[in-house]
Amino acid sequence: MGIIRDLGETYLAGNYRRFPVAFVRGQGTRLWDEEGREYLDFCAGIAVCALGHCPEEVVSAVRDQVEKLLHVSNLYWTEPQARLAQILVENSFAERVFFCNSGAEAVEAALKLARRYAYLKHGPEKTRIVALENSFHGRTYGALSATGQPVYWEGFEPLVPEFVHVPPDDLEALREVVDERTCAVILEPVLGEGGVIPLSREFVEEARRVCDARGALLIFDEIQTGVGRTGKLFAYEHFGVEPDIMCLAKGLAGGLPLGAMLAREEVMEALSPGSHASTFGGNPVACAAALAVLRRVSSPDFLAEVRLKGEALRKGLLQLCERFPEKLKGVRGLGLLLALETRIPASSLMQALFERRVLTTAPKPDALRLTPPLTVAYREIDAFLTILEETLREG
Structure with missing residues (x-):
């Protein structure tokens, strides 16, 4: 050894x-x-090292940023974070970005945003979140509760309430469970930890339709599928369906810890000052790395x-x-x-x-x-x- x-x-x-x-x-x-x-x-760090190990453009960007500024917190603006938000918005459906440190944190932010948006727009009863069986969204409590694999729940129950799971690609089950109490549907366009299983276009389209009909938000967990992994910058582009909220991490910063939650303007407005935060989220060094990754991957x-x-x-x-x-x-x-x-x-x-x-x-x-x-x-x-x-x- x-x-x-x-x-x-x-x-x-x-x-x-x-x-x-x-x-x-x-x-x-x-x-x-x-x-x-x-x-x-x-393996690439489980779909993290998008440009491989130690790519020159990422190493150079990180080295330059380390010599300028490591951290100041989100009490202040920094250029790498603002520039990264700009490139993500300009290349996606979204209009606003929240930065965090991991995929699980991005999912937590999305779940909180969905519930807060529903609370402000519809009232306190619209709290149910629909997720898929065999899905995986992370290990923190909200993300774990959305995860549709009971093997990950063992020893950690009771989980966060008001999560319901339906089988992937089961249109009837989806239609039946999404009701007036549903604030969001969360899904992975391709179930990653579930075995790399792409959802059908018909199911994704139906998820968009039922969310619109019931006043619910559609969340795409693109932590594993985003940033070019599927041959599109974001996997939702394969399906012709735009979500209201999207979660990113893994390949975003090419190996450094960075997560992001993207949303439309109207939805993100629910996160008013003090409603959610991350001390390290959008760290200048991680954002500099992500800028280098996206400049290449978005081509x-x-x-x-x-x-x-x-x-x-x-x-x-x-x-x-x-x-x-x-x-x-x-x-x-x-x-x-x-x-x-x-x-x-x-x-x-x-x-x-x-x-x-x-x-x-x-x-x-x-x-x-x-x-x-x-x-x-x-x-x-x-x-x-x-x-x-x-x-x-x-x-």
């Missing part, structure tokens, strides 16, 4: 099931551990390349499904957010790939999730597919 692992085993909380490796350096789609061994990273040419790379990876995976039908079932997802559906335990395949120094994740027993950096090279996609084929053949 290396010194880093030894220290971690001794002093860190045991709430993570970590792989037996400590990384000390990264570049692009590659990582190196403390022994100097190289790994091919198709139409860059996004078109993400779609092409996603298709190349999907095509290679489908070919492996044909060669190993006893082990693989199919492929689902959008862009470079893909899941290989397995007949064998996905965790076993993930472990076998790790032993070959390839990093992936397995959010479900039958789903191997692939979220390489959006800058992954075609030769690296080919290398991954070659190693995966060898692993399947030998396993």
Whole structure:
């Protein structure tokens, strides 16, 4: 055991099931551990390192900002935060932005905003929030209550009241549960931790329709799907439906902690001074990093390349499904957010790939999730597919 692992085993909380490796350096789609061994990273910090590890434009932006200003709190304005809000608004449906530090915090802000907006506009009885079964929105209490996977609830109940869950893509269930007491519907365009399952366009359109009919807000959790991951800057663009509120995090700052909650002007007006806050939210350094990420990711040419790379990876995976039908079932997802559906335990395949120094994740027993950096090279996609084929053949 290396010194880093030894220290971690001794002093860190045991709430993570970590792989037996400590990384000390990264570049692009590659990582190196403390022994100097190289790994091919198709995890990217769980869809966080959008431009890969230590991209020059992000490193340079962070270095420049660190030398100017680290933190002043949200009692004052800072240029990186204001500029970042501008670029997010100019490239989305939204008109206002609230910054925080993580995806769970962005979801908490969205849930609070939805309830406060309903309280101010409709009165105190409109409090119900509809979410989806098999969804994941975070570990804090509001986000956990929205999460539709009881395995995450164990030992933490009672949860926040007035949350109701319906099956994904069940139009009748959605119509039945959204009523005059509903203040919001929250959904992931692609269920990430649920196994990388895209919602149907019909269901997303119906969510918009029933929200409009009942005076409820539509919240899109784009923490995993946003910032180019699906080949569009935001996944809602695939569905032709705009939400009222959107949550972002993960890839937003390319590896630094930053979350954002975006909303239309009328909705965001419900957050008056003192109603919600975040001491570190929109930190100048994190915002400088995010500006560097978005300048590149928001380019139409860059996004078109993400779609092409996603298709190349999907095509290679489908070919492996044909060669190993006893082990693989199919492929689902959008862009470079893909899941290989397995007949064998996905965790076993993930472990076998790790032993070959390839990093992936397995959010479900039958789903191997692939979220390489959006800058992954075609030769690296080919290398991954070659190693995966060898692993399947030998396993």
